[in-house]
Amino acid sequence: MAKITKTAAKAVTSSCNLFMRVGRWIGARRVLFVWSAMSLAITAFVRVPDAASIYMSGQVNNLTLFLVGQLMIAIVLFLKLFSPIFIMIIAAKYIFDCRGNNMGRASFTFKLSFWISIIIGFAIAMLYYLDAGNIIGGKFGSSFCTAAQVCWFSWNMLYMAVRVFLGTGITIFMLVVGLRGIYNESSFMLEKKD
Numbered sequence: 001m002a003k004i005t006k007t008a009a010k011a012v013t014s015s016c017n018l019f020m021r022v023g024r025w026i027g028a029r030r031v032l033f034v035w036s037a038m039s040l041a042i043t044a045f046v047r048v049p050d051a052a053s054i055y056m057s058g059q060v061n062n063l064t065l066f067l068v069g070q071l072m073i074a075i076v077l078f079l080k081l082f083s084p085i086f087i088m089i090i091a092a093k094y095i096f097d098c099r100g101n102n103m104g105r106a107s108f109t110f111k112l113s114f115w116i117s118i119i120i121g122f123a124i125a126m127l128y129y130l131d132a133g134n135i136i137g138g139k140f141g142s143s144f145c146t147a148a149q150v151c152w153f154s155w156n157m158l159y160m161a162v163r164v165f166l167g168t169g170i171t172i173f174m175l176v177v178g179l180r181g182i183y184n185e186s187s188f189m190l191e192k193k194d
Contacts (some may be wrong), residue, residue, distance in 0.1 A: 124164060
């Protein structure tokens, strides 16, 4: 049993190292720089013509409020485009970096994110399952269950719940690992220097 465990740990470590080598060859900073430039270009392409059309329509009474509002809308759009890739790259580093301080063991960040994603994924999958079978919610019917009828089980409902569980769980896992990684990395600059 110990031999199988060592072999599995070695296989996981080599896979992680391969992923990290590919990531370093591509360059996370380079990817983030290119993606931020693309996000900025898309934001400008979408927001500048829209803001110009609103301004030219003569509806602007206060130029300061108009400019601040358009700037805030542009910032939100930029963050919507940039944040997912940024979080995904940080999460990938924390998931696949096997040469960290934990020496082959899962870090606290990894374990915390794993259990949070399992709990939230299960809760949302259960909600989808109960709603699809008209067990909770309105009795309008769905592709799984006819209107005004309660369906307690079907393989299609279970398959849908498993897909929702996997999709939600993986998304929440990446999100929590990424946000916790961003916190860990950014909190160093806030530490008190002796």
